[in-house]
Amino acid sequence: MESLYLRIAERLREIVPELEHIDEDTGQLYPVQYDDRYAYPILFPCCLIDASTTDYKVEKFPDMQRGTVTVTIKVAFQCDEDETQTGHKQESRLRPPWLLLRG
Secondary structure, X not given: XXXXXXXXXXXXXXXXXXXXXXXEOOOOOOOEEEOOEEEOOOOOOEEEEEEEXXXXXXXXXXXXXXXXEEEEEEEEOOOOHHHHHHOOOOXXXXXXXXXXXXX
């Protein structure tokens, strides 16, 4: 499974060099409390990969196994407080999400 994750991460680095962080999804999008404020333990924009769901099927031969892996890729952006409060949109350094699927 690790080789699958590494291949996906490598390909993402090639086609989306703007990503600051690519990692396995271990819950980094949940904010962590630091003193009197909350923050995310990750750099944005980021991409988190989860390939933990696998369904295996029994084959005719005992030394073979086939499986279907479900891969979930989350792309996250940080919204500035000024943008959310004023409604003014700033220029993003990252291409629109639908362009990430090309390549």
